[in-house]
Amino acid sequence: MKQTCDIYRRTVSSADASGETEITYALLTSSVKCMLQQMSGFSVVKYQGMGITANYELFLDYDTDIKIGDKIISGGLTFYVTFRDTNVSSAWKHHLNCALQLEVLTNDI
Numbered sequence: 001m002k003q004t005c006d007i008y009r010r011t012v013s014s015a016d017a018s019g020e021t022e023i024t025y026a027l028l029t030s031s032v033k034c035m036l037q038q039m040s041g042f043s044v045v046k047y048q049g050m051g052i053t054a055n056y057e058l059f060l061d062y063d064t065d066i067k068i069g070d071k072i073i074s075g076g077l078t079f080y081v082t083f084r085d086t087n088v089s090s091a092w093k094h095h096l097n098c099a100l101q102l103e104v105l106t107n108d109i
Contacts, residue, residue, distance in 0.1 A: 054099035
């Protein structure tokens with residue numbers, strides 16, 4: 001795998017008196033070897049059928065510590081993990097597949 005990414009672990013704090021929670025991200029691992037690619041239309045529809053919003057796929061070593069909700073930064077872009085393949089059998093321990101949603105920034109003017 002020729003690309004790299006940084007993985008940030010998501011933490012959700014308890015609700016305060018106002019009922020609001022705070023989400024923070026802390027760097028878990030940097031320069032993780034990976035392959036990141038935009039999903040085909042077929043794959044987007046496949047994930048939508050499972051109720052998952054995603055537009056990129058991320059392939060990692062099978063034992064990489066990554067969870068749904070983690071933030072991924074690669075190539076100057078930010079993504080969020082929306083699916084992690086938990087069906088990694090001993091026969092397929094060569095990679096781990098995750099679905100990602102690209103972060104879209106808006107300008108509040």
